[in-house]
Amino acid sequence: xxxxxxxxxxxxxxxxxxxxxxxxxxxxxxxxxxxxxxxxxxxxxxxxxxxxxxxxxxxxxxxxxxxxxxxxxxxxxxxxxxxxxxxxxxx
Numbered sequence: 001x002x003x004x005x006x007x008x009x010x011x012x013x014x015x016x017x018x019x020x021x022x023x024x025x026x027x028x029x030x031x032x033x034x035x036x037x038x039x040x041x042x043x044x045x046x047x048x049x050x051x052x053x054x055x056x057x058x059x060x061x062x063x064x065x066x067x068x069x070x071x072x073x074x075x076x077x078x079x080x081x082x083x084x085x086x087x088x089x090x091x
Contacts, residue, residue, distance in 0.1 A: 010022065011073050013043055014043045014047065015045075016050055027059065035062040036061060037066075039083075040066065040068065041071065042071070048065075
C-alpha cells in the first residue's frame with residue numbers, strides 16, 4: 001500500500017561528532033523499508049556536510065534531511081511530524 005511504512009526520525013543540533021554512530025547503526029538494519037528523516041535545528045558544525053555525503057552513498061533506505069533556523073527541539077519535532085504526514089498523504 002505505502003512505499004515506506006516507517007519513518008525513523010532524528011532531531012539534531014550540533015551532533016556531527018556522534019551522529020555517524022547512528023548512521024552506521026541504521027545501515028546495519030536488515031529491514032530496509034523505512035526512511036530516515038532528519039531535521040537539523042540550525043547546527044553550526046558540519047552536520048549538514050555529513051548528510052549531503054550520506055545521501056549520495058549507496059544506501060538501501062531514503063535519507064531526508066532538512067535544515068531549519070534554530071528554534072528548539074519542539075519545533076524540529078513538529079516539522080518532522082508534518083513532513084512524515086505529508087508523505088503519507090501522497091499515497
